[in-house]
Amino acid sequence: MPELPDVEVFKRYVDSTSLHQTIDTVHVSAEKTLKEVSASTLRRHLKDRELTSTRRHGKHLFLEIEGDDRWLRLHFGMTGRLAYYEDGDDAPPHARLVLDFRNGGHLAYDNQRRFGEIGLVEDPESYVEAEDLGPDPLAGSVDLARFRERLEGRSGTIKGTLMNQQVLAGLGNVYTDEVLFQAGVHPKAATNALSEDRVKAIHRALEHVLTRAIEAGAQREEMPDTWLLPQRGEEGPCPRCDGRLRETKVSGRTTWYCDRHQEGG
DNA sequence: TTCCATGTTCCGCA
């Protein structure tokens, strides 16, 4: 689930539930999820403090800790999510980090698998730089010229390029398929052979898909039925043309595309 | 039981 739109929805969720409340107790389990920090250090940085703001870059969510010199960093892997609750019975089943607020609320980072990451970083910018993450496509800095520049010199498939977090931060398997579907470009098209029009179409689809998906709360069932996403998982008629939706593998990932209107493979 | 999964990392190869 957690690609850029999902993480943006998590960000807004934290903003509306968990800011400006004093953290009373910090529960940490499954320490393998911890990256830059030990459980005791994490507790020390969070206890008796408040979260004051949030930032997102690609699939990473950063939470500012009031009066502290570190930000909490959350990455959701394939199955991570957040849950805010007041009644302890509503605690999610695989909570790896729970913040108990003094007002009685709880914010839980839940992750069934161990692919996610919890860390403390100096600030979002230095983390992004240290990890060499590409620009966030919704941060306003990726206009067409910048986008073209990011694709320059890439020799693989367009799908592989778009999923590369060093090229652009935030696209994963599912939304990359959606972007290419809407742009009418085959996922196996060679990045360095794309025409200017194709690059333009991908850029346009990228902004549209991400923005619209966030508006839909990143809920698949809320997305337009002219999209690939709601039909993903079953070979059938394309909602945009007379073609058929097919499954294949690109860069080792299951890939869905229309065999008619997505050209260039 | 076997296969598959929205994530990243690692290894072999060009």
Added chain:
DNA sequence: TTGCGGAACATGGA
């Protein structure tokens, strides 16, 4: 040397 693509990783559901 660099970058690409597939395998591996952990865990549970279909």
